[in-house]
Amino acid sequence: MEGGLLAKFDEMIGKRGYTNRSEAIRDLVREKIVDEDISDSASAAFGVLTFVYDHHVPQLEKRLTDFQHEHFGSVISASHVHIDHDNCLEVIILRGEAGKIRRIGDKILSYKGVKHGKLNLTVSH
Numbered sequence: 001m002e003g004g005l006l007a008k009f010d011e012m013i014g015k016r017g018y019t020n021r022s023e024a025i026r027d028l029v030r031e032k033i034v035d036e037d038i039s040d041s042a043s044a045a046f047g048v049l050t051f052v053y054d055h056h057v058p059q060l061e062k063r064l065t066d067f068q069h070e071h072f073g074s075v076i077s078a079s080h081v082h083i084d085h086d087n088c089l090e091v092i093i094l095r096g097e098a099g100k101i102r103r104i105g106d107k108i109l110s111y112k113g114v115k116h117g118k119l120n121l122t123v124s125h
């Protein structure tokens, strides 16, 4: 690896708390393998969906709950935080095929009144 690239790599891993290159490289490889695995819609995966929504949008809370009940086999857990007078934060943990988890996450994030959110996928191995 050329010197400039290696120096940038050392700087980056130093900021992240790595004390040696080997562990940093191992983690990068693992990350790429996870990315590759979850790109296959049939692979067994876990998803963590985090989103913020408007508490005052009529029927939204009910729609969100009904949708999760429809997918009770995929939704492992759900946590709700009342952020303030107007906003709620919800974190849903999903388990199943990567493609199905992605469809569930996309659907929830598309609801009117869901302001923003993100789905993170990972694998168990």
Ligand code: NI
Residues within 6 Å of the ligand: 055, 080, 081, 082, 083, 087, 088, 089
């Ligand atoms: Ni709330």
